[in-house]
Amino acid sequence: MTANASPASQAPAIPKRWSRYKHPESLYSYAGWLIAFSVVVFSIEYLNIPLDRLFGMFGRMGEVIAQRYYPADIDYIMDRDYLGYVIETIQMAYLGALFGLLITIPLAWFAAYNMTPSKLFVYPGARVFSMSCRAVHETIWAILFVSILGYGMLPGVLALTLFSAGFAAKLFAEEIEAIDMGQVEAMRATGANLFQVMVFGVFPQVRVAFTGIAIYTWDVAFRAATVVGFFGAGGMGWYLKRSVLQIETERVAAIILSIIVLVLISELLSAWARNTVMKMK
Amino acid sequence: MDNATGLHVMDMRTDEILARRTRRQRKTALVGVILLGLVIWSVDVTVVQDTDWERIGSLGEVMEAASQFAGIDFSLFPSLIGPTLETLLIACLGTAMGAVLCVPATWFGAMNITPFAPITYPIARLMMTLSRSVHEIVWALFFVAVFGLGAMAGVFAIAMRSIGFIAKLSAEAIEDIDPGPVEAMRATGANTFQVMLYAILPQVLPQVIGTVIFEWEINIRRSAVLGLVGAGGLGLVFFRQMNTFNFHGVTSVIIAILAIIFLGEAISHAIRRRMI
Numbered sequence: 001m002t003a004n005a006s007p008a009s010q011a012p013a014i015p016k017r018w019s020r021y022k023h024p025e026s027l028y029s030y031a032g033w034l035i036a037f038s039v040v041v042f043s044i045e046y047l048n049i050p051l052d053r054l055f056g057m058f059g060r061m062g063e064v065i066a067q068r069y070y071p072a073d074i075d076y077i078m079d080r081d082y083l084g085y086v087i088e089t090i091q092m093a094y095l096g097a098l099f100g101l102l103i104t105i106p107l108a109w110f111a112a113y114n115m116t117p118s119k120l121f122v123y124p125g126a127r128v129f130s131m132s133c134r135a136v137h138e139t140i141w142a143i144l145f146v147s148i149l150g151y152g153m154l155p156g157v158l159a160l161t162l163f164s165a166g167f168a169a170k171l172f173a174e175e176i177e178a179i180d181m182g183q184v185e186a187m188r189a190t191g192a193n194l195f196q197v198m199v200f201g202v203f204p205q206v207r208v209a210f211t212g213i214a215i216y217t218w219d220v221a222f223r224a225a226t227v228v229g230f231f232g233a234g235g236m237g238w239y240l241k242r243s244v245l246q247i248e249t250e251r252v253a254a255i256i257l258s259i260i261v262l263v264l265i266s267e268l269l270s271a272w273a274r275n276t277v278m279k280m281k
Numbered sequence: 282m283d284n285a286t287g288l289h290v291m292d293m294r295t296d297e298i299l300a301r302r303t304r305r306q307r308k309t310a311l312v313g314v315i316l317l318g319l320v321i322w323s324v325d326v327t328v329v330q331d332t333d334w335e336r337i338g339s340l341g342e343v344m345e346a347a348s349q350f351a352g353i354d355f356s357l358f359p360s361l362i363g364p365t366l367e368t369l370l371i372a373c374l375g376t377a378m379g380a381v382l383c384v385p386a387t388w389f390g391a392m393n394i395t396p397f398a399p400i401t402y403p404i405a406r407l408m409m410t411l412s413r414s415v416h417e418i419v420w421a422l423f424f425v426a427v428f429g430l431g432a433m434a435g436v437f438a439i440a441m442r443s444i445g446f447i448a449k450l451s452a453e454a455i456e457d458i459d460p461g462p463v464e465a466m467r468a469t470g471a472n473t474f475q476v477m478l479y480a481i482l483p484q485v486l487p488q489v490i491g492t493v494i495f496e497w498e499i500n501i502r503r504s505a506v507l508g509l510v511g512a513g514g515l516g517l518v519f520f521r522q523m524n525t526f527n528f529h530g531v532t533s534v535i536i537a538i539l540a541i542i543f544l545g546e547a548i549s550h551a552i553r554r555r556m557i
Contacts, residue, residue, distance in 0.1 A: 040377050043370035047432040047513075061427045068426075088331075091323040098320060135542040136535065137506040139418060143523060144531075148346045150336040153327040227416045231509070234331065244422060256419055263414035 069253040076251045077258045082239060086262065089235035092153055093225035096160025097218040103165040104172055111169060112176035115184070115202060117194055130173070133166025142228040156233030160221050168217045175209045176202060211277045219270035226259045353536065354529035361518065361537045368514035369541055371432055371507070372500040375439025379447055380493045382440060386412075386448035391455035394481065405448070413445030417503045421512045435512035439504055443496050447489075454488040455481060491553050498542075498549040505538045 044051065076082070110116050110126035141162050145155030179202060187201040229237025236255065243251040337343060389395050390405030420441050424434035462480040471479070508516025515538055522530035 036377070039370075039373050043374040046370055047367065047374065047436065049374070049433055049436065057428060064427050088326070091327055094319065095323045095327060131543070131546070132539065135502060135539050135546075137502055137538075139506050139509060140519065140535070140538075143509075143519075144350070147523070148343060149332075152332050154332040157327055223414065223416060227418045230418060234327070240419070249426070252422075256415065256423075259416075259419065260411065260414050264410060267410065267414065 100164025108172035153234035378440035379443030432513035
């Protein structure tokens with residue numbers, strides 16, 4: 001009798017009618033959408049966004065572009081002086097990314113949960129440090145370093161260093177956390193110390209990924225480098241600031257155009273370099 | 282005989298492999314030398330020539346300048362609540378607007394659903410790159426010129442900056458979908474709009490929402506600085522504290538920025554983990 005009853009009681013209850021909406025999941029998703037929409041409505045209310053004048057403003061946007069920004073002053077950016085600043089910007093991005101990556105290697109090691117020397121002390125410390133580097137915007141770093149070290153390219157390089165370190169450390173730590181632990185275990189079993197495990201067990205596995213991340217970091221650092229000068233840290237941002245303050249809008253348009261072109265070139269270069277590196281694997 | 286030729290072939294291969302390895306090593310060494318040269322040149326220009334070492338002074342003086350920031354102006358915190366909320370809401374609204382505005386770019390930018398690939402695909406790619414390549418400060422400068430000072434310029438700057446990232450990842454998600462449901466819907470005579478709504482959207486929605494939340498997290502960080510160029514939020518307070526040399530107040534503002542960023546990161550992490 002018991003043998004007869006048990007299969008029947010274990011059989012899953014067949015729902016009477018099929019429904020597109022399953023009870024708890026649909027509730028969560030509707031609640032999520034409701035919260036999202038109410039946040040949007042509250043933001044519009046709190047920030048005093050004039051919805052009624054919004055579409056008129058798009059017309060005004062076109063007007064502003066056509067009247068003030070339209071014939072971009074290309075001659076201004078073809079100046080030798082400006083090209084010098086462009087080279088400065090590239091150097092700043094290059095150095096910032098490089099120093100940042102040098103910091104990243106130990107930082108990512110400490111911030112990768114599977115490889116960190118101490119999960120209790122070093123791991124949270126490294127995580128908080130890399131998170132803070134990432135959380136504070138590069139322009140704020142630039143302002144702080146300018147106020148400590150004065151105008152020039154050094155504060156720009158330092159700001160970009162911290163920015164790149166925070167950016168690359170996260171990606172690189174994730175890469176280290178995804179490695180195959182077999183080789184690490186094998187090395188540990190033979191009595192290798194922390195350094196040896198890192199150099200011979202972990203690094204060969206993440207080498208290619210690290211090169212890709214390094215190139216990407218340079219690309220992102222260049223994008224950031226175009227504006228740190230706006231707050232006094234050298235490079236073409238300073239030109240931008242000067243033109244903005246002088247309300248030379250046609251020059252501003254030309255500078256923005258040059259930034260777009262340079263970023264496009266750097267993006268293409270970085271995509272090409274990353275593809276090459278991936279193929280070499 | 283067979284054995285001998287086999288050995289000969291192997292010898293040739295070994296030679297070739299060795300030669301290739303030498304070539305590769307030379308190439309690596311060359312790249313290394315070029316990179317090192319670039320480093321030395323850049324360090325020389327930026328750090329040695331361009332820096333005003335007299336102004337910086339000794340290490341002690343640098344530490345003294347840095348220690349001005351060591352300290353928190355607690356009296357500032359009550360007046361920071363409003364700008365902090367404003368920063369958070371600029372990020373929310375900007376992300377929402379970016380998510381809405383990125384729909385056409387996503388549609389045109391996904392190779393498998395773009396209406397007319399030779400023209401619309403490059404247009405969409407250009408839009409994405411334009412949006413991502415212009416820094417948020419530059420977008421904010423432009424929108425402050427258009428809309429005047431205030432939060433609205435910040436919202437638009439954030440939205441414009443978000444379009445590229447969301448559209449790119451969403452378009453990639455659409456390119457990876459299972460074409461079965463699309464074909465099935467087409468076979469029953471559904472039009473393009475119906476196919477998108479019922480066959481494509483359900484497949485990519487979780488991924489797109491994940492991307493939007495991730496972008497929101499980044500946007501909090503961005504909206505905290507837009508005030509530096511007049512677009513409202515904490516950046517404006519930061520700018521004022523800096524200009525009045527209230528360095529302890531600057532530290533307070535940075536703490537407020539860090540607080541909302543950590544909050545955003547925690548929320549985004551929790552939501553994305555639940556969804557996946």
